[in-house]
Structure formats: structure tokens, C-alpha cells
Amino acid sequence: MLRTQANKEVVKVLPVISCLLIVVVLSAGCQPLKQKFTRKKKDKSSSHEFIPVLDPIDYGPATVTAKDRYSKHYSLYRVWRRDFVQGLGDNSNEKKIKYLVDQMLVNLTEMQRWIVEEKRIVLNEYILETKRVRTELDKPFQMISIERLKRRIDRNGKKLTREMNPDAMETFYIQK
Numbered sequence: 001m002l003r004t005q006a007n008k009e010v011v012k013v014l015p016v017i018s019c020l021l022i023v024v025v026l027s028a029g030c031q032p033l034k035q036k037f038t039r040k041k042k043d044k045s046s047s048h049e050f051i052p053v054l055d056p057i058d059y060g061p062a063t064v065t066a067k068d069r070y071s072k073h074y075s076l077y078r079v080w081r082r083d084f085v086q087g088l089g090d091n092s093n094e095k096k097i098k099y100l101v102d103q104m105l106v107n108l109t110e111m112q113r114w115i116v117e118e119k120r121i122v123l124n125e126y127i128l129e130t131k132r133v134r135t136e137l138d139k140p141f142q143m144i145s146i147e148r149l150k151r152r153i154d155r156n157g158k159k160l161t162r163e164m165n166p167d168a169m170e171t172f173y174i175q176k
Contacts, residue, residue: 066173070114071166077107081157085150094141097149101134104153111164119172123164129156 084100108127112120133149162168 066114066175067166067170070111070169070173073107073110073114074164074166077104077111078157078161080104080107081153085154085157088146088150092146094137097146098134098137101130101137101153105130105134114174115169116172116174119164119169123160126156126160126164 080100080103084097084104087100088097105127108123108130112123112127115123129152133152136144136149
């Protein structure tokens with residue numbers, strides 16, 4: 001019986017306490033919050049001084065050698081060839097295959113720019129073989145033997161890796 005009597009008194013006092021609490025909170029307000037979002041006038045102490053443009057620095061020519069550029073494209077060619085040989089399976093996408101062969105051609109032609117004429121002729125044979133593979137890819141996709149193309153590219157690439165690697169080409173770079 002005492003419990004129910006105490007509960008009834010608490011129920012009577014609870015709304016009064018909550019109203020007092022609400023009044024206290026509202027009367028205090030959110031002064032720091034209001035200050036945060038109140039627009040302040042600009043400080044006049046900041047001056048708009050003239051800042052002169054500095055003289056441009058003249059850098060010398062690039063120090064990247066023909067060997068570095070050849071090596072870069074050689075390694076990119078190897079990556080694209082590896083992706084072509086290893087990455088293609090039965091569910092290969094026609095666009096992906098063409099893209100991989102095109103990237104190999106791009107890097108082979110870039111390699112050709114950084115070597116002397118006699119080695120360009122040798123590298124041109126690899127480019128022609130890769131172009132033949134690319135023209136074969138223009139046929140209807142169902143008539144193409146991907147495995148045969150993989151073997152051709154792989155054989156061509158291994159031969160190129162042996163003969164035209166950057167260390168073996170040390171004396172054949174263009175000297176500019």
C-alpha cells in the first residue's frame with residue numbers, strides 16, 4: 001500500500017519538475033551556440049598588400065636517358081604481353097583482347113623511337129607480327145583461335161625478351 005501511495009505522489013510531482021526543468025533550460029538559452037552562427041564583421045586589420053610574382057625558374061632539359069625510356073616501354077610491353085597470355089581464358093572479352101594487343105603495339109612503337117636504325121628494323125619484325133595478330137582479331141570473334149594467338153604472342157614476346165632487353169641493347173640507344 002505504501003508503494004502505491006508513493007507512486008501517486010511521484011506522478012503528481014513529475015510534471016511540475018519537468019516543467020521547471022524546461023523553463024530553466026529555455027531561460028538559459030544557447031548563447032554559445034548563437035554566437036557560433038552569428039555573422040561577425042570583417043576585421044579591417046587584414047590588408048590587401050601587393051604580392052609580386054616571382055621570376056620563373058628556368059629548369060634545364062630533362063635528364064631522362066634513351067635507355068630509361070626504352071626500359072620503361074619494354075617493361076610495359078612485358079606487362080601487357082603477360083596479361084594477354086595469362087589473363088585470357090574461355091570467357092575472354094573481345095574488346096579486352098583487342099585492347100591488350102593495341103597496348104603492346106603502342107609500347108613496341110615507343111621502344112622503336114629510342115634505338116638506332118639497325119635495331120629498329122629488327123624490332124619492326126616484332127611489330128609486324130603483333131599487327132598480324134591484331135588484324136586477325138578483326139575477324140568474327142567466333143572464328144578466332146585465342147589459344148593459337150596466345151602462343152604466337154608468347155613465342156614472339158619470349159624471342160623479343162631474349163634479343164631486345166634493355167641490357168642487351170646497351171650500345172644501340174640513340175645518343176641525343
